[in-house]
Amino acid sequence: MNPSNESTLDIRDLRVNYLTTRGIVKAVNGVSFQVKPGEVVGLAGESGSGKSTIAHALLRILHPPAVISGGQALFGGQDIMKMDDAELEAFRWQKISIVFQSAMNALNPVMKIRDQLADVMLHHGIDKAEAARRSVELFNLVGIEPARLDSYPHQLSGGMRQRAVIAIALALNPPMLIMDEPTTALDVVVQKDILEQIDLLRKQLGFSILFITHDLSLLVEISTHICIMYAGEIVEKAPARRLFERPQHPYTLGLMNSFPSICGDKQRLTGIPGSPPDLVTPPSGCKFHPRCPRAMNICSRVAPVTTQLTPDHSVACHLIGNGGQQ
Amino acid sequence: MTTKDHETTPLLEVRGLSKEFPVGHFLNPKKVHAVEDASFAVKRGQVVALVGESGSGKTTTLRMIARLIPVTRGEIFFKGTNVVKSEPRQASLDYRRQVQYIFQDPFASLNAVHTIEHHLARPLIIHKKAFGRQEVHEHVCDLLETVELKPADVIASRYPHQLSGGQRQRVAIARALAVDPELILADEPISMLDVSIRMGVLNLIHRLKEERGISFIYITHDLASARYIGDDIIVMYASHMVEGGSSDAIMSQSTHPYTKLLLSAVPDPRASLRTDKNGKARGEVPSLIDPPPGCPFAARCPYVKPVCRKVMPAPVTVAENHWVRCHLLAGK
Numbered sequence: 001m002n003p004s005n006e007s008t009l010d011i012r013d014l015r016v017n018y019l020t021t022r023g024i025v026k027a028v029n030g031v032s033f034q035v036k037p038g039e040v041v042g043l044a045g046e047s048g049s050g051k052s053t054i055a056h057a058l059l060r061i062l063h064p065p066a067v068i069s070g071g072q073a074l075f076g077g078q079d080i081m082k083m084d085d086a087e088l089e090a091f092r093w094q095k096i097s098i099v100f101q102s103a104m105n106a107l108n109p110v111m112k113i114r115d116q117l118a119d120v121m122l123h124h125g126i127d128k129a130e131a132a133r134r135s136v137e138l139f140n141l142v143g144i145e146p147a148r149l150d151s152y153p154h155q156l157s158g159g160m161r162q163r164a165v166i167a168i169a170l171a172l173n174p175p176m177l178i179m180d181e182p183t184t185a186l187d188v189v190v191q192k193d194i195l196e197q198i199d200l201l202r203k204q205l206g207f208s209i210l211f212i213t214h215d216l217s218l219l220v221e222i223s224t225h226i227c228i229m230y231a232g233e234i235v236e237k238a239p240a241r242r243l244f245e246r247p248q249h250p251y252t253l254g255l256m257n258s259f260p261s262i263c264g265d266k267q268r269l270t271g272i273p274g275s276p277p278d279l280v281t282p283p284s285g286c287k288f289h290p291r292c293p294r295a296m297n298i299c300s301r302v303a304p305v306t307t308q309l310t311p312d313h314s315v316a317c318h319l320i321g322n323g324g325q326q
Numbered sequence: 327m328t329t330k331d332h333e334t335t336p337l338l339e340v341r342g343l344s345k346e347f348p349v350g351h352f353l354n355p356k357k358v359h360a361v362e363d364a365s366f367a368v369k370r371g372q373v374v375a376l377v378g379e380s381g382s383g384k385t386t387t388l389r390m391i392a393r394l395i396p397v398t399r400g401e402i403f404f405k406g407t408n409v410v411k412s413e414p415r416q417a418s419l420d421y422r423r424q425v426q427y428i429f430q431d432p433f434a435s436l437n438a439v440h441t442i443e444h445h446l447a448r449p450l451i452i453h454k455k456a457f458g459r460q461e462v463h464e465h466v467c468d469l470l471e472t473v474e475l476k477p478a479d480v481i482a483s484r485y486p487h488q489l490s491g492g493q494r495q496r497v498a499i500a501r502a503l504a505v506d507p508e509l510i511l512a513d514e515p516i517s518m519l520d521v522s523i524r525m526g527v528l529n530l531i532h533r534l535k536e537e538r539g540i541s542f543i544y545i546t547h548d549l550a551s552a553r554y555i556g557d558d559i560i561v562m563y564a565s566h567m568v569e570g571g572s573s574d575a576i577m578s579q580s581t582h583p584y585t586k587l588l589l590s591a592v593p594d595p596r597a598s599l600r601t602d603k604n605g606k607a608r609g610e611v612p613s614l615i616d617p618p619p620g621c622p623f624a625a626r627c628p629y630v631k632p633v634c635r636k637v638m639p640a641p642v643t644v645a646e647n648h649w650v651r652c653h654l655l656a657g658k
Contacts, residue, residue, distance in 0.1 A: 046520040046521060046522055047520055157610050159610065187379035187380055187547060188379070188547065188548075188549075188588065188591040188592055188593075189379065189587060189588060189591045190610075191591065191593075192590075192591035192593075195593075214520070214521050215521070215593065216521070217593045217594050217595055217596075218593040220593075220595040221593050221594075221595055222593075244595050254522060255521065255522060257525070258521050258522050258524060258525050259521070259550065259594075260525075260550040260551055260553060260554035261550060261594055261596040262549055262550045262553055262577060262589065262592050262594050263577070263594070263596060264596060266553070266554070268529070269525045269529075269554070270525060270526075270529075271522055271523060271524060271525025271526045271529075272522035272523065273526070275490035275491075275492055275493065275520075275523060276490070276520060276522070291522075
């Protein structure tokens with residue numbers, strides 16, 4: 001296993017802009033967080049909040065009109081944002097690999113799974129015989145019969161395809177995985193199987209995970225830390241259980257109030273009024289203020305600074321650290 | 327029809343509804359059994375939630391009820407009249423007015439080149455609900471206010487791309503309401519929406535049920551939202567309805583192994599109290615092309631018996647308003 005500091009991801013003030021014809025969209029606007037070895041950090045937010053943009057920026061696979069306009073992402077002390085092509089080639093997949101949302105699109109429909117797995121390994125200098133042996137090992141790891149290696153993607157079910165994509169991500173045994181909504185397209189029962197498999201693999205292989213989803217109840221169950229994103233910014237960051245039990249930011253509270261439960265008393269849930277903002281012309285001050293039930297005067301004028309409630313719980317809200325709610 | 331009949335006859339009753347789609351080569355024809363032997367009823371002012379995984383036959387059931395696709399076998403009774411039999415054009419139009427459909431994808435169900443006003447005015451004009459430009463416009467604004475889209479005047483002149491997903495889905499609901507329906511078929515109306523605005527749409531459906539007595543069939547794969555909004559829940563698995571009953575009964579006294587599996591798979595941090603974590607049922611949904619006889623869940627069921635692979639169990643009533651199709655209960 002890797003020594004702790006070598007596989008810590010440390011993102012500092014990361015900024016990504018989309019240059020559109022309507023103006024500049026600040027899709028990721030000064031985001032900072034860490035993923036330490038063995039942790040599962042969840043990134044939650046609605047569509048358009050910038051979660052996937054962060055994932056793509058971390059592997060430097062963003063395409064124009066997206067531009068990384070500032071900040072650092074240190075992995076083992078090296079800044080990913082400053083790597084040249086040769087360094088990136090060695091970095092991607094060996095240090096951090098990614099599992100995309102739609103396995104259907106991530107796999108090549110005209111290549112056998114065996115060849116797609118081998119492709120990754122051959123490219124990184126593993127010889128053919130070793131790659132073949134490793135492919136069988138990987139399929140056993142993710143819970144598919146090695147006999148299915150010679151299948152084409154369309155011959156596998158949705159769940160098996162997603163497992164195959166995970167196997168490809170694990171091919172080089174990276175210390176960290178990014179999972180971009182890996183189970184959103186799957187049915188709940190299959191989702192549960194795959195999440196259990198991921199958890200098992202994580203315990204076996206010791207990688208850390210950056211898990212991106214819009215499903216907060218799922219994150220609370222699987223992650224160690226959660227970052228809540230709204231309009232390109234992290235508004236609250238805390239250990240999973242603490243965030244669930246003591247959410248502080250009105251947006252987090254609203255999100256918690258958007259998921260009906262399958263047990264306990266039936267409560268009327270309110271969700272959050274209004275719609276997510278248009279990031280070409282974002283609201284002034286705190287970007288959540290037009291939808292916030294507790295908005296004050298200051299909220300529309302000044303963007304709140306992040307307040308540290310405990311060493312690992314921070315909130316960006318004027319209600320906090322202002323004699324407001326604690 | 328007497329008043330008493332009016333009260334006791336369910337608004338919609340479906341008996342033995344089945345749908346088969348032909349597939350395969352013409353020398354080797356096969357059939358996809360999309361829905362088999364579905365029977366249930368919807369009372370006035372009731373929300374019935376149809377829950378199941380993708381491919382379980384929920385949407386096909388709904389489309390047959392909406393008469394968008396023909397029925398292979400079975401009967402659909404609306405206010406006691408069988409609507410599957412051939413009928414005069416006027417009766418068919420009448421049925422289609424009273425039963426409206428909300429589609430899953432609000433980005434595809436509105437026409438991009440027409441204003442919201444156009445979308446809402448058309449059903450009003452076709453079904454002769456309003457006459458003259460002024461009256462139609464007032465009616466459109468009323469509809470928009472009913473679905474909480476304000477200011478109605480401004481929204482009416484907008485095009486679909488100028489609205490958010492949640493607003494578009496509300497327009498789709500307003501369009502369904504335009505013709506005063508008695509039953510609305512909602513096909514996963516919130517699955518394409520952002521999480522923070524889903525509750526708003528569900529609460530709107532609940533309000534329409536309470537205030538106007540409109541019945542809904544609500545399709546979802548999410549048990550938690552089915553419980554939130556459904557009076558009754560019916561669980562579907564591989565084209566069969568396997569368990570049904572009041573939503574409380576399904577949540578707390580579910581008896582079918584598949585329902586239990588589904589319940590145990592829902593991610594819910596509040597559900598640490600759940601006792602039955604039977605996650606032992608492995609495997610995948612069987613193919614629906616010429617399936618073998620017996621219970622469709624037999625291949626995955628941890629309690630499978632020989633009889634399960636031979637005969638599909640008949641519904642057994644386990645309590646008031648709670649039935650199950652499972653051989654485990656048939657002997658009791």
